[in-house]
Amino acid sequence: SLTVLQELEDGLKRADADPSVKAIIICGENGKFSAGADIQGFNSPKRKDGALGPIVSLIESSEKPVVAAIEGIALGGGLEVALGCHYRIAHVKARMGLPEVTIGLLPGAEGTQRLPRLIGVPAALDIITTGRHIPATEALKLGLVDEVVEQNTAEAAIRLANKV
Numbered sequence: 495s496l497t498v499l500q501e502l503e504d505g506l507k508r509a510d511a512d513p514s515v516k517a518i519i520i521c522g523e524n525g526k527f528s529a530g531a532d533i534q535g536f537n538s539p540k541r542k543d544g545a546l547g548p549i550v551s552l553i554e555s556s557e558k559p560v561v562a563a564i565e566g567i568a569l570g571g572g573l574e575v576a577l578g579c580h581y582r583i584a585h586v587k588a589r590m591g592l593p594e595v596t597i598g599l600l601p602g603a604e605g606t607q608r609l610p611r612l613i614g615v616p617a618a619l620d621i622i623t624t625g626r627h628i629p630a631t632e633a634l635k636l637g638l639v640d641e642v643v644e645q646n647t648a649e650a651a652i653r654l655a656n657k658v
Contacts, residue, residue, distance in 0.1 A: 502575075503549050510556055517655035518556060520579060521563035521648050522572075527588070530570025546571050546603035550578035554608075559658045563651035564588045564639065569627065574603035577612065581658070582639040583650045584630040590638065591627040613637050 509515045522528050531546065553560050553575065562576035564584040573590050576582050584590070592601045600606060601622065610618035613636040621628065633639045643650040
């Protein structure tokens with residue numbers, strides 16, 4: 495939603511500007527990272543800078559390490575947010591994908607560029623064109639995530655951020 499996008503952008507800018515913040519962790523709540531865009535919002539008027547792409551670019555350009563703590567699902571725009579992060583940790587039961595193609599859309603926040611850079615063109619094309627959800631263990635093998643954990647992903651993300 496536009497509210498979530500605005501809060502994510504504001505939080506990133508605050509964290510980047512605060513010298514006491516050494517790293518940024520992005521996580522969802524209630525056991526889900528993000529199911530992606532609210533497709534109902536596609537028909538609503540957008541604020542001038544309401545697109546997800548610039549926010550993902552803001553994440554990617556942060557000088558502080560940004561770690562995605564993925565639980566549950568990271569689909570569509572949610573996965574694109576995670577792709578903008580410098581590191582990704584996923585819970586063993588997490589699933590990721592770009593399912594937009596199943597409703598006739600292509601990923602719109604540069605996921606079609608970031609995913610192939612991260613995991614290679616053949617694997618990325620499979621994920622982008624089929625819309626399938628891949629489990630965390632496969633994501634680790636592909637190089638989509640840096641670590642798979644069975645415990646709290648936010649705590650694991652903090653440990654990783656402290657290391658880097």
